[in-house]
Amino acid sequence: MESSEVFKLIESKYPDALKSIDLEGIEQSVTIDVNSIADVCNYLKTESELQFTSLMCLSGVDYEDKMEVVYHLHSLLHDHRVTLKVELSRDNPKLPSVSGVWKAANWHEREAYDMYGIVFDDHPDLRRILLPDDWEGFPLRKDYVVAEKYRGWTIRKIKEGFE
Amino acid sequence: MGIIENKFRDNVIITSADKFMNWARLSSLWPITFGIACCAIEMMATAASRYDQDRLGIIPRPSPRQADLMIVAGTVTFKMASRIKRLYEQMPEPKYVIAMGCCATSGGPYWQHGYHVMKGVDQVIPVDVYVPGCPPRPESLLEGFIKLQDKIRRESIATTQAA
Numbered sequence: 143m144e145s146s147e148v149f150k151l152i153e154s155k156y157p158d159a160l161k162s163i164d165l166e167g168i169e170q171s172v173t174i175d176v177n178s179i180a181d182v183c184n185y186l187k188t189e190s191e192l193q194f195t196s197l198m199c200l201s202g203v204d205y206e207d208k209m210e211v212v213y214h215l216h217s218l219l220h221d222h223r224v225t226l227k228v229e230l231s232r233d234n235p236k237l238p239s240v241s242g243v244w245k246a247a248n249w250h251e252r253e254a255y256d257m258y259g260i261v262f263d264d265h266p267d268l269r270r271i272l273l274p275d276d277w278e279g280f281p282l283r284k285d286y287v288v289a290e291k292y293r294g295w296t297i298r299k300i301k302e303g304f305e
Numbered sequence: 306m307g308i309i310e311n312k313f314r315d316n317v318i319i320t321s322a323d324k325f326m327n328w329a330r331l332s333s334l335w336p337i338t339f340g341i342a343c344c345a346i347e348m349m350a351t352a353a354s355r356y357d358q359d360r361l362g363i364i365p366r367p368s369p370r371q372a373d374l375m376i377v378a379g380t381v382t383f384k385m386a387s388r389i390k391r392l393y394e395q396m397p398e399p400k401y402v403i404a405m406g407c408c409a410t411s412g413g414p415y416w417q418h419g420y421h422v423m424k425g426v427d428q429v430i431p432v433d434v435y436v437p438g439c440p441p442r443p444e445s446l447l448e449g450f451i452k453l454q455d456k457i458r459r460e461s462i463a464t465t466q467a468a
Contacts, residue, residue: 273421274384281420288420292383299412299424 143222145170148192156182161229171212171225179228180238186215186224187243193217194224197240200250202258204284209235209260230260239265257282313463323461330373330399331362331454337372337392338365342379344406344440351443361450369395374453375430376446380408380415381423393430401457403449404432407439414439 146165149172153160159178164171174182186194194215203210209230216223228237239262241247251262252271259280262268270277276293279286288297313319340348351358352365366372369392381389393400404426407413415422426432433456436449 272384286420293387295383295386295423295428297383297420297424299416 143191143220145172145222145224148186148222148224151189151192152182152186155185169225171227173227173229176228176230176237179226180240180243182226183213183215183240183243191220193219195219197244197246197250198223200240200247200254202254202260202282204232204258204282206232206284208232209258211237211254211260213240235260236263237261238263239268241265256280259283309463315461315463319461319463323463326462327458327460330460331457333362333364334374334401334450334453335364335366335372336374336376336403337369337396338367339392340376340378341381341385342408344378344408347440347443348376348378348405348446351446356443356447358447358450361447361454363450369393370397372396373399374401374403376403376405377409377426377430377432378405378440380413381426381429382421383423384421386423386426386429389426390429401433401453402426402430403434403436403446403453405436405446405449406441407437410435410437 149160149163149170152172152174156178159175159182161173161175164173186192194217196216196218198214198216199212200214201212203212209232211228211230213226213228214223215226230237235258237260239247239251241251241262242264248266249271251265252268254260255262255268256270256272257280269275273281278289281288291297340346350356358364363374373396375393375396377389393402404410408415408422409426412419412422412424416424423429434449434453436445438445441449
């Protein structure tokens with residue numbers, strides 16, 4: 143099934159959830175409302191003609207004026223794929239977790255939290271996954287400033303005239 | 306060497322004992338078996354049949370308690386640094402460290418933008434030999450072993466171990 147057909151199915155099932163459809167560019171995608179992302183994902187996974195059983199990737203993106211979470215889904219049975227996006231405010235990036243739909247989302251969401259500070263509500267165990275627990279800040283945010291020291295160790299050693 | 310340290314000048318007993326002790330130490334360097342990143346692949350190649358580091362008496366020892374050499378083979382992240390320090394502290398004296406590759410030496414490709422990488426493992430543990438390369442070929446690591454053996458050959462039980 144083509145992405146555009148999947149988008150139509152989502153639109154007919156959840157007319158309020160669909161915010162915009164992007165059919166241009168390399169990757170066709172659909173932007174879903176924050177509050178209904180878990181429902182839409184559950185529908186995409188369980189519907190018999192869709193069966194997106196695999197969450198290939200869950201990524202965070204910082205666009206400086208907004209945050210985004212991108213879901214890449216794949217159906218092993220039907221061999222079709224689809225891209226979902228959720229737009230979030232930069233000040234309070236918060237959205238429902240899909241770890242109840244796909245187990246794989248658990249660690250992906252932890253990584254998105256680790257790098258961007260995106261909070262996934264009702265996630266079973268939302269804490270840092272890659273960085274140390276006592277790390278300050280979210281390094282992949284565009285406004286992240288590298289600290290001078292971590293536990294007394296110098297983080298950046300800048301040589302004179304070395305750029 | 307505790308009680309006799311810095312109490313004797315070179316004499317026939319000390320130098321003969323030196324020769325024997327140093328020969329024993331440098332002929333059976335046992336590196337603790339651990340690798341952190343891609344350098345570890347080259348380290349494994351050095352240990353395997355083609356380069357055969359065993360001909361220098363160097364056999365990986367999978368316990369810090371019975372190892373006397375640590376090869377820091379890879380990128381030292383801040384999260385890993387405290388673990389490396391602990392492993393080093395668990396090793397009995399005398400102990401030696403080889404910093405293998407640019408990451409362990411200086412941060413390597415992470416020098417400028419690696420917010421999570423320690424710029425040189427010598428911030429946490431003392432290093433005896435630095436092996437440059439990204440990653441160093443097995444020949445380079447073997448050269449590093451030989452350099453370290455030369456260093457051990459010059460030690461004396463009657464003087465404090467040079468850092």
